[in-house]
Amino acid sequence: MNLQELNGKLSQIKDKLIAIEQKTDKRIFLSCEAEDAYAVNKFLFEDAGCRFVIATGIDSDDCFEVLYHFAYDQLGCVITLKAFIRDRQSPAIESIAPFLPAAEWIEREIHDLFGIDFKNHPNLRRLILSDDWPQGVYPLRKEVKK
Amino acid sequence: MGWKTWSLKRSPWVFHVNAGACNNCDIEIVDLLTPKFDVERFGIKLVGSPRHADALLVTGVGTKQAAIRLREIYRQTAKPCVVFCIGACACGTGIFQGGYHVAGPVDQIIKEVDPNAIIAYVPGCPPKPEAMISGVVKALSVL
Numbered sequence: 112m113n114l115q116e117l118n119g120k121l122s123q124i125k126d127k128l129i130a131i132e133q134k135t136d137k138r139i140f141l142s143c144e145a146e147d148a149y150a151v152n153k154f155l156f157e158d159a160g161c162r163f164v165i166a167t168g169i170d171s172d173d174c175f176e177v178l179y180h181f182a183y184d185q186l187g188c189v190i191t192l193k194a195f196i197r198d199r200q201s202p203a204i205e206s207i208a209p210f211l212p213a214a215e216w217i218e219r220e221i222h223d224l225f226g227i228d229f230k231n232h233p234n235l236r237r238l239i240l241s242d243d244w245p246q247g248v249y250p251l252r253k254e255v256k257k
Numbered sequence: 258m259g260w261k262t263w264s265l266k267r268s269p270w271v272f273h274v275n276a277g278a279c280n281n282c283d284i285e286i287v288d289l290l291t292p293k294f295d296v297e298r299f300g301i302k303l304v305g306s307p308r309h310a311d312a313l314l315v316t317g318v319g320t321k322q323a324a325i326r327l328r329e330i331y332r333q334t335a336k337p338c339v340v341f342c343i344g345a346c347a348c349g350t351g352i353f354q355g356g357y358h359v360a361g362p363v364d365q366i367i368k369e370v371d372p373n374a375i376i377a378y379v380p381g382c383p384p385k386p387e388a389m390i391s392g393v394v395k396a397l398s399v400l
Binding site: 241244250 | 321357358
């Protein structure tokens, strides 16, 4: 699949996306709302044939973001899906771990550090914070002071 | 000099504790055992249990999770023993100062168990193997 075919493939899920930004031949950014992230991730992984690299959590200005990074190795292209979680009080997003086990640990880590609830995650236990860390304190959130 | 100190100085067996290091200092410690530096010629030997050890080589900042284990390891080490803080993080928390996961520099954590602990510092990020050998020699010379 060359770049045009990949772009054609991505346009199949246009109705779920807010934007498609192609910065260079090797870097594509997609953005969507949290509700559509599961479907888009599933499409990227199963239909487009991308490889899951890692996910990132961000405490952004007015929302939480989860960035899912995928690689399309035939073209050396990295595709990043930004999912916006607008609800700051109880942030939640559908887990992609049921069909993509490689995402299990990074979702646990994001849950530890940002308190984002990954729905339908098979095992959302504490991963990297210490055992005596208080419940409900998420160290990478903006409101947490040093 | 009692026989305990005498035997400690002749052949210090060391136990390596990673208290949240990035692995850089740990690799430099492994360097010490390679033929180029070969600290076994001084009788310094890496052992697998703190109960066999005369010295602890502590790397890393001392995270909250590791601090509990570090105190327990210090309690289990045969006394007298020397604690070596290897690297900038162990000596004074380095770039992780004020981090949410930091329990304090390694010397503070050890002093909670034993205020009179013998602690030597080898700064660097990571310290050279030569610096570690020099630190061990200096620490043993003041015992």
